[in-house]
Amino acid sequence: MYTQSFSVPDEGRPAATAIASVEPPDKMARFDACIDADGRIEPQDWMPEAYRKTLVRQISQHAHSEIVGMLPEGNWISRAPSLKRKAILIAKVQDEAGHGLYLYSAAETLGTSRAQMLEALHSGRAKYSSIFNYPTLSWADVGVIGWLVDGAAIMNQVPLCRCSYGPYARAMVRVCKEESFHQRQGYEALLVMMRGTEAQRAMVQDAVNRWWWKCLAMFGPPDSDSPHSAQGMRWGIKRVSNDELRQKFVDATVPQAQVLGVTLPDPELRWNEARGHHDFGAIDWDEFWATVNGHGPCNQERLATRVQAHRNGQWVRDAALAHARKQQQRSMKEAA
Numbered sequence: 001m002y003t004q005s006f007s008v009p010d011e012g013r014p015a016a017t018a019i020a021s022v023e024p025p026d027k028m029a030r031f032d033a034c035i036d037a038d039g040r041i042e043p044q045d046w047m048p049e050a051y052r053k054t055l056v057r058q059i060s061q062h063a064h065s066e067i068v069g070m071l072p073e074g075n076w077i078s079r080a081p082s083l084k085r086k087a088i089l090i091a092k093v094q095d096e097a098g099h100g101l102y103l104y105s106a107a108e109t110l111g112t113s114r115a116q117m118l119e120a121l122h123s124g125r126a127k128y129s130s131i132f133n134y135p136t137l138s139w140a141d142v143g144v145i146g147w148l149v150d151g152a153a154i155m156n157q158v159p160l161c162r163c164s165y166g167p168y169a170r171a172m173v174r175v176c177k178e179e180s181f182h183q184r185q186g187y188e189a190l191l192v193m194m195r196g197t198e199a200q201r202a203m204v205q206d207a208v209n210r211w212w213w214k215c216l217a218m219f220g221p222p223d224s225d226s227p228h229s230a231q232g233m234r235w236g237i238k239r240v241s242n243d244e245l246r247q248k249f250v251d252a253t254v255p256q257a258q259v260l261g262v263t264l265p266d267p268e269l270r271w272n273e274a275r276g277h278h279d280f281g282a283i284d285w286d287e288f289w290a291t292v293n294g295h296g297p298c299n300q301e302r303l304a305t306r307v308q309a310h311r312n313g314q315w316v317r318d319a320a321l322a323h324a325r326k327q328q329q330r331s332m333k334e335a336a
């Protein structure tokens, strides 16, 4: 997971500011030529400071989103309805941890340390996807997160496999393969529930009602309100605009909802023959920004759980460092 809200500035709602270039023109020209030729920028290559900063912000927000994203679903591991569902959910939550690790590693190649990034997350300075600041009230939420949240993540992340920064693009290839499994397991869990009792069907519908609009907001603010998007597109970091991705997601999801037998909670949702796309209603952006800025229902709980998990893992980090030191001393002794 997850998505465009990664490129939300850490300070909150964006202001329209231009990025001034103070870079050496010859190096800048080589960099631009590489981007124009759809080439890859690698860690050892020269890059403008603003490109580096944008990537650090986006990749670290993405990494934070992966590991905070473990929390809402992790809550359901002990309450999964069967051994099979528990095994699937454990595998999915572990995958999200792995995604976080690939992404922190990719961000480290840009000269930031993992400790710095985690400190920014734990102190509340760094953002993560706002979708994880909502509660998971029933087992159906776990299915809906797989279907819609991971589904939205795939829509957003597939174009990132072609991102101009090599380590990020390569990490995304594997992440996307795993997200595809996440989406399918969620959809399949919901299909089983929809074939069950009336109460199970109502539970699925209720979960869809609560998550639908939040998933549409995952693609980030409208293009008209995204001053950083144009620069991201120019640099080949972002390949498809927020509004285009959101439209693709709606168009792909409507037939899936029909097969499932649920109603998407939008009275304005309908096929527009002239556009060749579905029209849909207005997103509540004030609610989105309030959540991004720390006022969602679970922001405090998620951050507190994350900080506690990091503290609980201190002994593992200490032990790993002690082991590495021992190995290093042994190999130095053998070499001497």
Ligand SMILES: [Fe+2]
Residues within 6 Å of the ligand: 001, 002, 066, 095, 096, 099, 175, 179
């Ligand atoms: Fe993920």
Ligand SMILES: [Fe+2]
Residues within 6 Å of the ligand: 001, 096, 150, 153, 178, 179, 182
């Ligand atoms: Fe996922």
